[in-house]
Amino acid sequence: MKNFWFLLIWLPSFFCAQNYVDVLQIRYAYTPHSNFENTPNHTDVNSFETVATVPFPINESTAIIAGANFTYNNLELFxxxxxxxxxxxxxxxxxxxxxxNTWQGTFIALPKIASDYQDISSDDFYLGGLAIFKNQRKSNLFFRYGLYLSQEAFGVTTTPILGMYYLSNNQLFEADLAIPLSANINYTLPHFKVGVDYLGIERSYHLHSPEQIGRYVEQNRLEFASYIEFNTFNKQVLLRSKLGYATNRHAVFDDDDTIGLKVIDFRIDDKRTQLNPKLKGSLFFKIEAIYRFHLNSQQN
Known part of the structure; x- marks a missing residue:
């Protein structure tokens, strides 16, 4: 148990201004009545995600980071x-x-299996990676620069990342940006926290069902939300309730209908034919539970 707390205390030194570690995150989102374009039909979209992270320090300047995340989406494609x-x-x-003294680097391999899991094969296995460089300017401010690269069913996608983290001197205002992947801006009030955030999701899934065999889904979901956060158990468990607007692209294509390269949202040599009607954006509701370890609580 002592070693476990040592790991959690040690890891935030790599995150500069952040004085906490989110060890476990659980999220559920419900998007009702997302309409199919040019039809009277609609579908509900249910999403679940859990993320876990564990650090293994090697020495005072280097650590191995291991973790996993699992996501589940449930909706009508047609x-x-x-x-x-x-x-x-x-x-x-x-x-x-x-x-x-001012620069840190994070390099992570991201192998994954993504499909409807009806008949897992080598076609469902994809490789990806992430590189992030952080430049600390002040004790409460750093900038981040990075690149995300992933193999997907439709081809290769790459995303440059620019961002920053800032915590005000009174520790009430916080901004955590990694554009175009995510953004979170919040302010702490006496009994709760309010904020706005953005999340960009891009994934693909190979299909094995008899009706859809030989096809894949390209998911592009952008979430814009406001939220209220409550802290429990000495601010170690965070409960967030969100309301916002989400785009819901879940496009179905034949397996051999691919693109050359995707850079952010720019597709090179994209001549694909989408097989299902497009989904319109809609309002969504989301709840999150986060187990957060605060460094200061162990240092004081």
């Missing part, structure tokens, strides 16, 4: 065609190292 179950399991294995 009007009145029954609900499909889309799963994604990603392992995360990488290294976090101090490069200088």
């Amino acid at each position: 009007p009145n065609d029954g609900y499909s179950h889309l799963y994604n399991t990603t392992l995360r294995l990488g290294i976090n190292t101090k490069l200088s």
Whole structure:
């Protein structure tokens, strides 16, 4: 048990201004009545995600980071065609190292299996990776620069990342940005916290069901939300309730209908034919539970 707390205390030194570690995250989102374009039909979209992270320090400047995340999506891909179950399991294995007094680097491999899990094959296995460099400017401010690269059913996608983390001197205002992947801005009030956030999700899933065999789904979901957060158990368990708007692209294509390269949202040589009607964006509701370890609580 002592070693476990040592790991949690040690890890935030790689996150500069952040004085906490989110060890476990659980999220559930419900998007009702997302309409199919040019039809009177709609579908509900249910999403579940859990993320876990464990660090293993090697020395004072380097650590191995291991973790995994599991996601589940449930929706109709075609009007009145029954609900499909889309799963994604990603392992995360990488290294976090101090490069200088002001620079740190994180390099993570992201192999995953993504499909409807009806008949898992080698076609469901994809490789990806993430590299992030962090430059600390002040004790409460750092900038991040990175690149995300992933093999998907439709081809290869790559996303440059620019961001920052800032915590005000009174520790009431916080901004955590990693554009275009995520953004979170919040303010702490006496009994709860309020905030706005953005999350960009891009995944693909190979389909094995008899009706959809030989096809894949390209998921692009952008979430814009406001939230209220309550802290329990000495601020170690965070409970968030969110309301926002989400785009719901779940496009179905034939397996051999691919693109050359996708950079952020720019698709190179994209001549694909989408087989299902497009989904419109809609309001969504989301709840989150986060187990957060606070460094200061162990240092004081």
